[in-house]
Amino acid sequence: xxxxxxxxxxxxxxxxxxxxxxxxxxxxxxxxxxxxxxxxxxxxxxxxxxxxxxxxxxxxxxxxxxxxxxxxxxxxxxxxxxxxxxxxxxxxxxxxxxxxxxxxxxxxxxxxxxxxxxxxxxxxxxxxxxxxxxxxxxxxxxxxxxxxxxxxxxxxxxxxxxxxxxxxxxxxxxxxxxxxxxxxxxxxxxxxxxxxxxxxxxxxxxxxxxxxxxxxxxxxxxxxxxxxxxxxxxxxxxxxxxxxxxxxxxxxxxxxxxxxxxxxxxxxxxxxxxxxxxxxxxxxxxxxxxxxxxxxxxxxxxxxxxxxxxxxxxxxxxxxxxxxxxxxxxxxxxxxxxxxxxxxxxxxxxxxxxxxxxxxxxxxxxxxxxxxxxxx
Amino acid sequence: xxxxxxxxxxxxxxxxxxxxxxxxxxxxxxxxxxxxxxxxxxxxxxxxxxxxxxxxxxxxxxxxxxxxxxxxxxxxxxxxxxxxxxxxxxxxxxxxxxxxxxxxxxxxxxxxxxxxxxxxxxxxxxxxxxxxxxxxxxxxxxxxxxxxxxxxxxxxxxxxxxxxxxxxxxxxxxxxxxxxxxxxxxxxxxxxxxxxxxxxxxx
Numbered sequence: 001x002x003x004x005x006x007x008x009x010x011x012x013x014x015x016x017x018x019x020x021x022x023x024x025x026x027x028x029x030x031x032x033x034x035x036x037x038x039x040x041x042x043x044x045x046x047x048x049x050x051x052x053x054x055x056x057x058x059x060x061x062x063x064x065x066x067x068x069x070x071x072x073x074x075x076x077x078x079x080x081x082x083x084x085x086x087x088x089x090x091x092x093x094x095x096x097x098x099x100x101x102x103x104x105x106x107x108x109x110x111x112x113x114x115x116x117x118x119x120x121x122x123x124x125x126x127x128x129x130x131x132x133x134x135x136x137x138x139x140x141x142x143x144x145x146x147x148x149x150x151x152x153x154x155x156x157x158x159x160x161x162x163x164x165x166x167x168x169x170x171x172x173x174x175x176x177x178x179x180x181x182x183x184x185x186x187x188x189x190x191x192x193x194x195x196x197x198x199x200x201x202x203x204x205x206x207x208x209x210x211x212x213x214x215x216x217x218x219x220x221x222x223x224x225x226x227x228x229x230x231x232x233x234x235x236x237x238x239x240x241x242x243x244x245x246x247x248x249x250x251x252x253x254x255x256x257x258x259x260x261x262x263x264x265x266x267x268x269x270x271x272x273x274x275x276x277x278x279x280x281x282x283x284x285x286x287x288x289x290x291x292x293x294x295x296x297x298x299x300x301x302x303x304x305x306x307x308x309x310x311x312x313x314x315x316x317x318x319x320x321x322x323x324x325x326x327x328x329x330x331x332x333x334x335x336x337x338x339x340x341x342x343x344x345x346x347x348x349x350x351x352x353x354x355x356x357x358x359x360x361x362x363x364x365x366x367x368x369x370x371x372x373x374x375x376x
Numbered sequence: 377x378x379x380x381x382x383x384x385x386x387x388x389x390x391x392x393x394x395x396x397x398x399x400x401x402x403x404x405x406x407x408x409x410x411x412x413x414x415x416x417x418x419x420x421x422x423x424x425x426x427x428x429x430x431x432x433x434x435x436x437x438x439x440x441x442x443x444x445x446x447x448x449x450x451x452x453x454x455x456x457x458x459x460x461x462x463x464x465x466x467x468x469x470x471x472x473x474x475x476x477x478x479x480x481x482x483x484x485x486x487x488x489x490x491x492x493x494x495x496x497x498x499x500x501x502x503x504x505x506x507x508x509x510x511x512x513x514x515x516x517x518x519x520x521x522x523x524x525x526x527x528x529x530x531x532x533x534x535x536x537x538x539x540x541x542x543x544x545x546x547x548x549x550x551x552x553x554x555x556x557x558x559x560x561x562x563x564x565x566x567x568x569x570x571x572x573x574x575x576x577x578x579x
Contacts, residue, residue: 058544192471199536
């Protein structure tokens with residue numbers, strides 16, 4: 001029986017080859033291509049986040065294309081309203097922040113210089129280390145980078161605003177079709193396994209993205225509200241920063257709190273005290289760690305912390321912010337695949353199940369015998 | 377000999393009325409003797425499956441309207457197996473059901489005594505379906521192997537797509553689930569009857 005099946009081996013091999021080439025071609029076009037990689041990944045993220053909302057509209061009996069159009073119009077309206085009201089305020093805060101940034105920077109440099117001088121008079125052997133110079137250099141380089149790449153950055157953002165919605169629209173409307181085409185190419189012997197694994201992976205990725213987005217929104221909202229209550233002038237900007245950095249596991253909340261604490265700590269006129277600001281961040285993160293994270297995120301990811309950190313760093317290295325967001329779901333996707341292969345090779349849970357079933361079957365004659373005895 | 381296997385054989389959705397309707401349908405399809413007419417009205421090329429027809433003749437999708445069937449037909453997968461190729465094997469993880477569009481499929485189980493030898497349980501013909509328990513069983517393990525006996529075209533319908541259907545078009549999903557529970561209930565009833573008869577008969 002096994003030998004006969006292997007007649008199809010050559011055909012299956014070609015099918016796998018064709019499949020691999022198709023996948024490689026698509027990833028070469030969309031993911032490794034630097035102009036398209038970030039917008040494509042963002043579009044995938046956006047479509048995964050939006051897909052349940054499309055389902056919700058579809059449930060009311062609208063066809064998919066109409067449902068997506070309705071959703072996009074709604075999002076457009078919401079974005080417009082936000083743009084008209086909140087971002088104006090946020091941008092003015094950002095402008096203030098940007099104007100004040102050199103001042104903060106100079107204050108930091110001065111304080112470090114003073115500290116350096118004091119330490120160096122006390123410990124002469126440290127005189128070859130120049131932390132303040134390093135900071136000045138870093139600041140100059142960052143500034144130069146913005147001057148040189150600012151225009152390109154704006155261009156990138158415009159491309160994104162154009163490409164991401166289009167890509168997301170087609171991913172939402174044609175995604176199921178693409179998936180079907182993909183599965184039709186899979187050879188028979190791997191069909192059901194591939195189907196199951198791919199489904200498991202996409203589900204885990206989109207669940208994770210949605211959970212993470214909700215978490216970031218909630219944290220950003222809490223920080224903004226908290227800072228607004230204690231009259232911090234930069235509440236919205238700092239809240240957004242806290243929400244975005246919250247995507248990073250473990251270190252994210254700390255990084256998110258640093259700018260806020262620095263601004264207040266450097267004694268500028270932000271309008272609130274250091275203790276209260278720290279309290280806001282601590283409360284927001286405690287609520288996040290105790291309530292939000294365990295309820296909506298933690299059950300989705302069970303990777304070792306070291307793996308999480310490494311995954312995030314690799315993602316940031318190659319795809320920036322989007323890379324950080326998708327690195328963990330991709331790491332868990334790889335884990336799902338490896339687990340499936342492990343299961344296929346070592347088969348422990350499966351063989352245990354088969355064994356249990358055999359035992360059940362073996363128990364049946366015993367039961368019927370005892371039944372007939374009872375009749376006697 | 378496993379009781380489960382025999383039950384499976386007796387309970388396939390292969391009723392005489394379905395066969396009759398199949399016959400009628402085929403007769404209708406070949407009703408135009410003139411080649412011009414047949415060419416004009418034939419929707420699909422020879423050898424391709426009319427998935428909507430196949431679905432509407434299946435008990436699970438019988439209650440769906442034409443339009444709903446067209447929607448479901450975008451969720452199923454048509455697969456072609458050569459002779460002696462396995463559709464699935466015993467103890468594989470199961471994900472969904474298969475409907476036979478063309479060809480024959482043999483259902484085999486491993487004999488309890490030896491791990492290598494297969495026992496033929498039944499042979500399924502065009503129009504029958506198998507593996508539907510995997511649609512609702514959360515961690516399904518196939519209880520038998522399904523092997524194509526000749527070049528066989530099957531249409532697969534899988535659990536993730538059923539959940540998707542329930543999410544997006546609950547009206548269709550509920551109809552399918554109702555029919556599915558009817559099929560499963562019928563099988564349970566017949567199994568119960570069989571066990572009752574067996575336990576009453578003298579040992």
